[in-house]
């Protein structure tokens with residue numbers, strides 16, 4: 001992402017797309033106007049951060065060597081992160097689940113979109129065959145996987161109200177596809193910014209896997225209009241890390257890293 005894009009911010013871009021879609025703006029990029037609009041506001045609006053504690057209910061997620069359930073670790077860490085984020089008053093936090101509830105992956109994305117999330121963070125704890133490996137890692141959606149899935153999501157939702165209130169059904173398929181692609185590219189760029197912040201901040205506090213930022217076709221990362229990342233808080237398949245992941249002070253450390261990442265993310269966008 002260029003510095004210029006970083007200054008303009010996501011809402012500026014979406015607003016620009018929206019105005020073109022509504023026929024009220026010429027299709028010429030004018031970088032300065034959104035930056036000025038953002039700095040003119042004295043009281044920035046609260047951002048909506050959606051935290052998604054992985055698994056729940058019948059689905060325990062990964063099970064640790066001594067029997068810890070991933071679904072419990074993700075929920076308690078998400079709750080700690082929510083408390084920290086809300087204490088800044090910069091954010092309103094929405095949890096996709098607040099108790100031991102099973103939620104389908106698509107429903108998690110739907111909840112994030114219904115909440116009009118500005119950012120979506122899915123939280124997990126991995127189990128891998130090599131019990132000697134430990135460390136946190138962060139995922140974003142792979143560029144390749146996102147095309148077909150974003151298109152399918154658009155199809156399911158009849159292309160209505162998909163991007164910041166723009167009714168794509170009013171446009172020809174060609175225009176809709178261009179608008180969707182613009183929004184998705186912007187979202188992907190911002191997701192990568194978010195993931196890099198997470199890797200940096202987690203790396204200050206906890207051990208990371210060697211390849212700490214990866215991309216994959218996770219269903220929960222497929223909202224075309226919400227920057228999203230998935231964090232694996234650590235490996236439950238490693239005895240020492242499982243022990244740490246169960247402890248509240250360690251979970252607080254992870255929550256603190258998430259708070260700093262989210263702060264940095266919105267600071268960089270210049271939109272918070």
Ligand SMILES: [Zn+2]
Pocket residue numbers: 054055061062070123124125126
């Ligand atoms: Zn998981």
